[in-house]
Amino acid sequence: MPSNVYKKRLKLQLIIILSIAVMSCGVPSVPTALSSLLERETIRVGTVYGAGTYYNGANGPQGFEYELLAGFADYLGVTLDLYPFYSYEVMLEQLEEGNLDIVATGDAVTPSLEERFAYGPAYQYVKQQLVFQAGAKKPDDISALDAPIIAVAGSSQEYMLSQLLDKDYATSSGPTSNLITTEDSDSEELLQQVANSNITYTVADSNRLALQRRRYPNLAVALTLDERMPMAWAMPLTQDDSIKAALIEYFGTVHESGWFTVLEEKYFGHIRQFDYVDSRAFNYAAETDLPQFKNLFEKYAGDLDWRLLAAMSYQESHWEPDAVSHTGVRGMMMLTLDTASDWDVNDRTDPEQSIRGGSRYFASLLSRIPARISEPDRTWMAMAAYNIGMGHLEDARVLTERQGSNPDLWVDVKRRLPQLKQKKYYRTTRYGYARGDEALQYVENIRRYYDSLMWLDEQGKI
Structure with a gap:
């Protein structure tokens, strides 16, 4: 759901819209679909189960469509009554019969459906x-x-x-x-x-x-x-346009505020690119190599999800204790000599010492990210700092702010990371040149590995 800042913006926008409507038209003598919805203080929405629509995750309801719908309910100041369906046609029949206000299928709009239903604005x-x-x-x-x-x-x-x-x-x-x-x-x-x-x-x-x-x-x-x-949300064809008008304003507001981009990044930003060989190799390693180290990741994860720590380790070393890079970093968490010394790691090739040191180092970076930055953005930024250093991350955030974007949003900062290797930009920064494009790819890879580990864990395969 939107952050508190976005919620305030959305509600303020709605108040302005309704105030203008009242001043220009007066109180309508015939209730509209929107006024009826606001009066009962609930919006009845149908959707289907799925990874991109709605499902109950470890932290409660999740899904791209679910978060958009919850945002719209917040925008209207009403309660979201969500009805998940297993059948498209049964759900659409319920919409036609007036038992639902909106349907969010997570499916594309077709000409035949446009003959049966009214639709809000296309959002994807x-x-x-x-x-x-x-x-x-x-x-x-x-x-x-x-x-x-x-x-x-x-x-x-x-x-x-x-x-x-x-x-x-x-x-x-x-x-x-x-x-x-x-x-x-x-x-x-x-x-x-x-x-x-x-x-x-x-x-x-x-x-x-x-x-x-x-x-x-x-x-x-x-x-x-x-x-x-x-992709768009459906409404009854016989219904007046008041809810459709609210949808147009809502999607305009969430696009303008940047929240839609943040949400799209959360669910799809790291999976648009696909590497067949890498994905197969990772899934195989997760089932064959990871089990021997799983207890160590669980032991030293602290407040982190052990699967996130394991995903970082795979990106660093492919879970190879003796891994070494051309820059001299070593071990499962690829620690430098200085970092190893800071976190009491005597043998960087010892799996337990490396995982313990890497976990504590990452936790320290996470604690240095400004408290106002919310999750999961804090984690992704700390991860980028693990790769290129906190100073270069701050340079990217400064560039982000200079260019009129939000330095507290990962979706904005990640676009500036590659600029750290472009002379036009890095000569204006405090810490100079850095391979920011590699840091961006580093974070995106870990996010994909993390998604895969969560699914494999749910399937009982690791």
Whole structure:
């Protein structure tokens, strides 16, 4: 959900909007959808379960769509009543019957859906991609596949495929066999089934695919079927435009405030790039090498999540106790001689000493990040400092502020890190040249490894 600063901005914006409406139009004699919602002090929202939409995590409800919805409820000053569904069509029927105010499917908008529902503003655009298993024969044409495509019933993928395949629902002849729909699996499960060789093809949007490829690196893109499909929230077609107007103002405000960019960065910023070889190697190492060190990471993690510490160690050394870099740093946490001395590490190649020293050093960096910076930004900045030093991190934050952005947001600071190796910028900084692009990649890699470790841990694989 938004930080307190963003919440205050959103609520102030709403007060101004409603005040203008009252002054210009007077109190409406006929209640609008928005006024009815505000009067009952709740907004009823439907969504579907998924990593990118809504799920119950270790720290409570999570998901990109969930946080956007919670932000909208805060914006209106009402309680969020969230109803998760397993079926697209059942959820949409509930919207049509007036039992829901908004539906956030995390799915793209299609022309057929626009005939049934009203939509708020598009807040993201996704690609629709035909997915198969890496190593299998890559198809060249969707109309000449050697196996059917499995898609979720009622999804944007079903609509798009039916159009591409010229599917005739009234007959069972023709290209019908090229598309099979199901209500027993969601899009994420279908991707898992492709990865496990249970099915040959499915179609997924680029957001869901990016999330799942960290877990199943053998997922590959055969064809991009649509380059740009909008994502938006649906409302009843017969409803007046008052809630739609509030949505337009809300999304305008969260974009202007920068909160939408922060949220998008949180869920998708570190997974847009994909490395098949690295992902497979990491998952294999997590299941084979990590177990012998897991107890040490747990023992010395302190207030940190041990899986985050383990992810850092993999980025540093690939969990190799004798690892050494060209700069002379050594061990599982790649400590310099000076850092090792500061944290009582006598043998940098001893796994326990290295993990203990690295954990304490990282905790010290974390404590030096200004208290006003909230999580997870504090952690990502401390991580960058672990790689290039606190001084260079501060240089990047200074550059961020000079350029009119927020030095307390990772999404803004990370864009300035590569400038630390550009003479135009580093000659104006206190600590000079640094390989800031490497620090950025360092943090993004660890975030991906951390995501994978959390999932592997939940699956009982580590």
